[in-house]
Amino acid sequence: MVSFSRQLVCAALLAGLSAVPAIAQPTTAADPTRFEAEIQKFDESDRATPMRPGGVVFTGSSSIRLWTGLAEDFPGVRTLNRGFGGSEIGDAIRYLDRVVLRYKPSQVVFYSGDNDLNAGKTPTAVAADYRRFVEAIHAQLPQTRIVILSIKPSLARWALVDKMKEVNRSVQQMAAQQPAYLTFVDVFTPMLGGDGKPRPELYVQDGLHMTRAGYEIWRRALAPALEPSSGGQR
Numbered sequence: 722m723v724s725f726s727r728q729l730v731c732a733a734l735l736a737g738l739s740a741v742p743a744i745a746q747p748t749t750a751a752d753p754t755r756f757e758a759e760i761q762k763f764d765e766s767d768r769a770t771p772m773r774p775g776g777v778v779f780t781g782s783s784s785i786r787l788w789t790g791l792a793e794d795f796p797g798v799r800t801l802n803r804g805f806g807g808s809e810i811g812d813a814i815r816y817l818d819r820v821v822l823r824y825k826p827s828q829v830v831f832y833s834g835d836n837d838l839n840a841g842k843t844p845t846a847v848a849a850d851y852r853r854f855v856e857a858i859h860a861q862l863p864q865t866r867i868v869i870l871s872i873k874p875s876l877a878r879w880a881l882v883d884k885m886k887e888v889n890r891s892v893q894q895m896a897a898q899q900p901a902y903l904t905f906v907d908v909f910t911p912m913l914g915g916d917g918k919p920r921p922e923l924y925v926q927d928g929l930h931m932t933r934a935g936y937e938i939w940r941r942a943l944a945p946a947l948e949p950s951s952g953g954q955r
Contacts, residue, residue, distance in 0.1 A: 753815060759805045760816050767823070772801050774825035777947060781832035782808045784873065787930060794940045797949045801826075809837045810850035814857055822861050828948060829858060832870040834888055835878060844884045848891035855895075855903060868904045868946050869896065870939065874912050874919045876928030885909070904946045911938050 776799035779785050785804025792800060803820040805812070810833045813820065821829055831854065837847045855867055871889045874882060889909055896905035912935065914920040923935035931939075 753812075756805050756808060756812055756816065760819050763803060763819060772824045773799075775799070775827045776801055776824065777828040777830060778803055778821055778824050778826040779830045779832075780804055780813055780820045781830075781870075782806060782836050783930060785830075785832050788936055788939075790936070794936070795944065795947055798947050804832075807836060808833065809840065809842075810834060810847065810854055811837075814850070814854055817854075817857055821858060825862060826865055828866045828868060830868045830870065830943065830947075832873075834872040835875070835881070835885065838872070838881045838884050838888070839878055844887040844891065847888045848895070851888075851892050852895060855899075859902060866902055866904065866948075868906055868943065870943065871905065871907045871909045873908050873931075873935075876919050876921065876924055878929065879919065906942050906946055908939050908942050911942060 777795075778801050779788065779791060780803040782804060783806030785802065786806045788794075788802065788804070791802055801824060805816075805820070813831070813833060834847050834851070837850065838844070842850075851869065855869075858865055858867060869892055871892070872885045874885065878885075886909075889907070893905045893907075896903040912919060912923055923931055923938065925932055
């Protein structure tokens with residue numbers, strides 16, 4: 722584990738970059754301040770009830786934000802939800818200190834990417850942002866394990882399916898190269914029906930966000946990758 726983290730730090734130094742610039746330059750064209758009010762609510766919550774180090778932080782876009790039953794779904798795991806709806810990978814990188822790093826988690830669960838594709842980013846650019854997200858965490862927290870959930874299929878964005886598959890393959894390959902630090906969890910395949918298309922019962926009316934049945938698929942897929950936490954919540 723130590724040798725890998727040193728490689729990441731050395732690579733950053735050789736490139737003339739520190740961990741801070743890497744976090745400060747996400748590849749998103751959207752307004753960089755559009756989530757500030759939501760992030761400030763996290764700040765307020767943390768001041769009221771600080772999280773002890775060593776838990777599992779869930780972050781990413783609305784599919785994480787709307788996962789309100791984490792404590793019930795993963796008993797014995799000290800979870801914290803820091804998802805913010807509509808976000809892209811670059812937004813998670815921009816706010817990394819406030820949604821991940823300050824908690825010093827033992828694990829991070831990340832879901833993002835389909836908003837990026839929907840905004841017109843190429844699969845290559847999205848995969849590169851995943852890599853930057855992982856490297857930015859490990860530059861500061863070299864012992865923290867990261868679990869990336871695959872981009873999910875959806876009725877609303879089925880036109881992007883080929884691009885989703887391409888990104889998922891790239892992230893899966895990245896995880897295979899760093900198995901001690903990075904885990905890829907496939908939620909794409911189990912959300913498809915016998916016809917190879919998204920199962921309608923897994924989605925709410927907008928065809929994008931999930932019903933409880935969809936989250937149950939995620940729970941089953943993710944549970945083997947999570948480590949138990951000591952103590953109660955927070």
